[in-house]
Amino acid sequence: MIEHHDIQRIIDSYFTPRPLAHHNRSAAATVRVGVLGSHSALEIGYGAKQEGLETVVICEKGREKIYQHLYRNLFDHLIIIDQFADLVNPDIQEQLRDLRTIFVPNRSFASYVGYDKIEQDFLIPLLGNRYMLRAEERTASRNQYYLLDRAKLQRPHLFSSSEAIDRTVIVKVQERERRLERAFFFVSSPKTFAAAAAQAIAEGRIKSDDLADAIIEEYVQGALFNANFFWSPLTDDLDFLGFDRRIQTDLDGLLHLPAKEQLELQRRPQNIEIGHIGVTMRESQLERIWDAGRRFVDACRVEYPPGIIGLFALQGAITRKLEFVIFDVSLRIPGCPCVEPTSPYMKYKYFKEVGPGRRVAMEILHAIRDNSLGKIIT
Numbered sequence: 001m002i003e004h005h006d007i008q009r010i011i012d013s014y015f016t017p018r019p020l021a022h023h024n025r026s027a028a029a030t031v032r033v034g035v036l037g038s039h040s041a042l043e044i045g046y047g048a049k050q051e052g053l054e055t056v057v058i059c060e061k062g063r064e065k066i067y068q069h070l071y072r073n074l075f076d077h078l079i080i081i082d083q084f085a086d087l088v089n090p091d092i093q094e095q096l097r098d099l100r101t102i103f104v105p106n107r108s109f110a111s112y113v114g115y116d117k118i119e120q121d122f123l124i125p126l127l128g129n130r131y132m133l134r135a136e137e138r139t140a141s142r143n144q145y146y147l148l149d150r151a152k153l154q155r156p157h158l159f160s161s162s163e164a165i166d167r168t169v170i171v172k173v174q175e176r177e178r179r180l181e182r183a184f185f186f187v188s189s190p191k192t193f194a195a196a197a198a199q200a201i202a203e204g205r206i207k208s209d210d211l212a213d214a215i216i217e218e219y220v221q222g223a224l225f226n227a228n229f230f231w232s233p234l235t236d237d238l239d240f241l242g243f244d245r246r247i248q249t250d251l252d253g254l255l256h257l258p259a260k261e262q263l264e265l266q267r268r269p270q271n272i273e274i275g276h277i278g279v280t281m282r283e284s285q286l287e288r289i290w291d292a293g294r295r296f297v298d299a300c301r302v303e304y305p306p307g308i309i310g311l312f313a314l315q316g317a318i319t320r321k322l323e324f325v326i327f328d329v330s331l332r333i334p335g336c337p338c339v340e341p342t343s344p345y346m347k348y349k350y351f352k353e354v355g356p357g358r359r360v361a362m363e364i365l366h367a368i369r370d371n372s373l374g375k376i377i378t
Contacts, residue, residue: 057074059079103124105332125373144328145158156327241355242280310333312332346359
């Protein structure tokens with residue numbers, strides 16, 4: 001298990017003078033922001049450049065063109081590896097340390113590298129709490145449901161088996177082919193569960209063996225809002241970055257059909273997230289959203305000290321009773337590039353547009369000025 005003193009030793013080495021290099025540069029200029037070339041890398045790259053920091057992107061061979069060509073201006077250093085899991089190879093890690101990299105975790109990092117390797121082998125300073133990434137998985141012991149309960153936040157009711165279903169539920173099952181993704185279907189009784197599961201198996205979407213680990217969650221009927229936050233351990237400030245919604249295929253296409261055609265098609269959507277829409281909320285409700293974020297931060301500080309450092313999101317729905325019911329939690333950069341230009345809440349605070357990537361860069365620079373990088377990295 002990587003300990004904090006191991007990472008602090010690397011951070012200290014970043015500011016040790018090196019012969020013939022960086023001798024005329026500021027302390028901030030010696031540090032670079034690193035990210036895996038997928039899911040939010042452009043946000044991180046853009047925000048770092050806004051604040052004058054250099055960047056490193058690590059790309060999987062065959063998936064590098066967007067970073068190497070179209071948006072090459074966002075990345076000072078590009079490292080190509082055969083597969084994302086190779087990020088923990090000693091030679092790649094040595095390159096990252098030589099570049100004095102502070103790494104920002106995204107969903108692809110957690111999914112492709114894996115929690116064991118992140119916690120035990122990835123000896124690179126990480127902005128965030130590396131030991132909280134695992135809690136995003138619903139099968140973990142102190143998972144997101146546990147944290148929501150500790151924070152006393154509303155979440156959907158969970159059903160222990162399909163036989164207990166007595167209302168509309170959403171069933172989340174590991175996909176057959178894309179093992180990092182989940183298949184979804186909606187049912188309202190044990191009978192409809194059996195029929196929907198059989199159809200999903202016949203269509204090749206899921207395997208029957210995976211049904212035993214399915215999450216059966218009460219369906220929350222309400223307006224969908226993903227609330228994006230940034231918590232700073234330097235100041236204990238909780239920034240509210242704004243709201244977004246997700247565009248999903250092939251659900252989005254199905255919903256464009258009239259009800260009659262939807263019924264005739266008899267097709268269950270896959271709910272694959274493919275895009276984002278920035279949204280706002282009625283001003284009178286903002287306090288309850290910020291309060292939910294604050295309560296979640298306080299719970300995380302107790303359960304996973306030093307807490308949920310940096311970016312996170314609470315994804316849920318506002319019901320007709322104006323309750324915020326949270327059905328998913330992102331414990332790293334959520335991936336919401338639309339928030340900065342279209343959900344204005346950070347502009348209200350900073351009098352300029354501040355997106356997720358820029359807020360990360362601002363925190364790194366603040367920590368460098370105060371000689372307190374150890375407070376924001378694990």
